[in-house]
Amino acid sequence: MSEVDEKFVIPLKYAGSEPSVWTEYIQMAIDYKPLNLGQGFPDYPPPKYIMDTLAKVSNESDYMLHQYTRGFVSKVLTNPGSSILLLEFDMLNRYSIITIFNLNSIDFLQTFQGHPRLVRALSKLYSKLIGREINEKTEILTTSGAYEALFSTISGHTDVGDEVIIIEPFFDCYEAMVKYAGGVPRFIPLRLKAVSGRIPTSEDWVLDKEELKSLFNKKTKIIILNTPNNPLGKVYSLEELTFIADLCKKWNVLCISDEVYEWLVYKPHKHIRMATLPDMWKRTVTIGSAGKTFSVTGWKVGWAYCPENLMRNIQMVHQNTVYTGVTPIQEAVAIAFETEMDRLGKEDCFFVSLAKDLESKRDYMANVLSEVGMKPTIPDGGYFMLADWSALESKVDVSSESDQYKDYRFTKWMTKKVGLQGIPPTVFYSTPNKHLAENFVRFCFIKKHETLKQAEDILKRWKTTEN
Numbered sequence: 001m002s003e004v005d006e007k008f009v010i011p012l013k014y015a016g017s018e019p020s021v022w023t024e025y026i027q028m029a030i031d032y033k034p035l036n037l038g039q040g041f042p043d044y045p046p047p048k049y050i051m052d053t054l055a056k057v058s059n060e061s062d063y064m065l066h067q068y069t070r071g072f073v074s075k076v077l078t079n080p081g082s083s084i085l086l087l088e089f090d091m092l093n094r095y096s097i098i099t100i101f102n103l104n105s106i107d108f109l110q111t112f113q114g115h116p117r118l119v120r121a122l123s124k125l126y127s128k129l130i131g132r133e134i135n136e137k138t139e140i141l142t143t144s145g146a147y148e149a150l151f152s153t154i155s156g157h158t159d160v161g162d163e164v165i166i167i168e169p170f171f172d173c174y175e176a177m178v179k180y181a182g183g184v185p186r187f188i189p190l191r192l193k194a195v196s197g198r199i200p201t202s203e204d205w206v207l208d209k210e211e212l213k214s215l216f217n218k219k220t221k222i223i224i225l226n227t228p229n230n231p232l233g234k235v236y237s238l239e240e241l242t243f244i245a246d247l248c249k250k251w252n253v254l255c256i257s258d259e260v261y262e263w264l265v266y267k268p269h270k271h272i273r274m275a276t277l278p279d280m281w282k283r284t285v286t287i288g289s290a291g292k293t294f295s296v297t298g299w300k301v302g303w304a305y306c307p308e309n310l311m312r313n314i315q316m317v318h319q320n321t322v323y324t325g326v327t328p329i330q331e332a333v334a335i336a337f338e339t340e341m342d343r344l345g346k347e348d349c350f351f352v353s354l355a356k357d358l359e360s361k362r363d364y365m366a367n368v369l370s371e372v373g374m375k376p377t378i379p380d381g382g383y384f385m386l387a388d389w390s391a392l393e394s395k396v397d398v399s400s401e402s403d404q405y406k407d408y409r410f411t412k413w414m415t416k417k418v419g420l421q422g423i424p425p426t427v428f429y430s431t432p433n434k435h436l437a438e439n440f441v442r443f444c445f446i447k448k449h450e451t452l453k454q455a456e457d458i459l460k461r462w463k464t465t466e467n
């Protein structure tokens with residue numbers, strides 16, 4: 001090893017972070033051109049008005065929409081007396097008086113964050129959804145995708161040695177982010193109950209309550225919840241959430257609730273926001289994503305909302321890493337939200353129509369998989385589906401693949417030889433529990449009908465070929 005190679009190895013805290021499944025599988029999709037049901041993104045456009053918001057913003061005469069938006073701007077003027085004025089400055093340095101504080105009554109001067117029009121829209125929406133007034137200036141932060149909201153929240157709350165409970169299968173970056181912050185992830189898998197005479201649904205994947213209880217202790221700082229879950233599509237019930245919430249309260253633990261698929265829930269299931277459970281607002285950070293909400297994954301706008309004291313910790317990380325998000329895209333997301341807000345819950349609301357469209361795609365995909373002999377778990381939410389392919393093992397020859405885990409060998413073989421790509425779900429498990437996922441593959445079904453039909457043809461062709 002050369003001197004340079006030796007010195008510039010990856011720092012210890014990042015060691016073990018292999019190139020992620022996304023990097024590897026996106027490259028494979030480019031190299032082998034399979035039908036891509038791997039990475040989660042729609043292969044059809046969102047409603048035209050959503051795309052038009054961007055055009056509208058770029059034609060806007062307000063050229064300041066192309067400059068830095070408010071990331072973290074506020075200034076304080078002290079008066080000779082005991083009160084202070086808190087002023088907010090906009091991008092043109094015009095100011096308005098926000099509050100007059102009595103100096104004795106505060107110990108921290110709040111700074112404001114996020115693109116004003118977007119945080120306003122988010123506060124209006126979530127105030128309604130969670131049944132309490134969310135302060136647009138102090139309780140919402142807009143971020144570079146939900147990824148950054150997760151990163152800033154986890155980093156802003158994790159001290160070295162803090163334990164963080166992660167429920168498996170989990171969106172893969174959680175584990176890495178906890179480790180980067182010096183935290184200790186503690187894992188608990190959802191387990192598939194025995195079901196007979198029907199196809200399992202994501203509801204059949206359950207937590208063992210005693211096992212969960214046993215993970216909580218004095219060192220526990222955070223539990224990360226993801227409902228609806230990626231990759232399983234599990235939508236947590238009120239009873240399950242209450243059980244988790246009670247443990248959070250008992251052990252004074254923060255719940256980071258990743259709800260990026262909040263609108264993608266299939267009947268009769270309902271998305272329940274952890275922050276609405278009794279006494280949970282004060283210990284919950286909720287995370288959302290414009291990419292998932294408006295089917296525009298490339299926009300990379302996300303957000304976190306929570307009480308002000310928790311937000312301050314998140315802000316501290318955000319201000320020195322990202323500082324402020326992309327102005328025109330945030331403006332566009334704000335316009336899209338304003339449009340949907342007027343028809344929330346009605347048939348013409350995009351959130352309603354998207355879930356409806358996805359439900360039929362889900363059913364189509366589940367039928368195809370069952371017909372070819374895979375065993376799907378029908379998701380109650382999200383746009384991914386896990387399927388157990390072990391019944392087809394005799395038709396698979398993975399000898400050319402050298403990966404440690406069977407699902408990696410299977411999905412690579414399928415990409416190259418069958419022409420269909422899915423994601424190996426062991427990536428959503430900790431090392432000791434990866435064996436639980438080796439017989440599964442994850443498919444993404446937010447695809448146009450022709451794509452799903454093509455997947456059907458590919459799978460059926462494969463099924464009927466002699467091995």
Ligand code: PMP
Pocket residue numbers: 144145146147148171226229230258260288289290291292297300301302
């Ligand atoms: N959380 C979950 C569960 C996800 O599936 C994703 C999708 N990548 C994210 C967070 C990140 O979302 P974004 O693309 O907005 O960064």
Ligand code: GLN
Pocket residue numbers: 022038039040041230
């Ligand atoms: N959330 C998406 C998925 O699970 C995208 C992940 C990514 O590209 N990093 O497929």
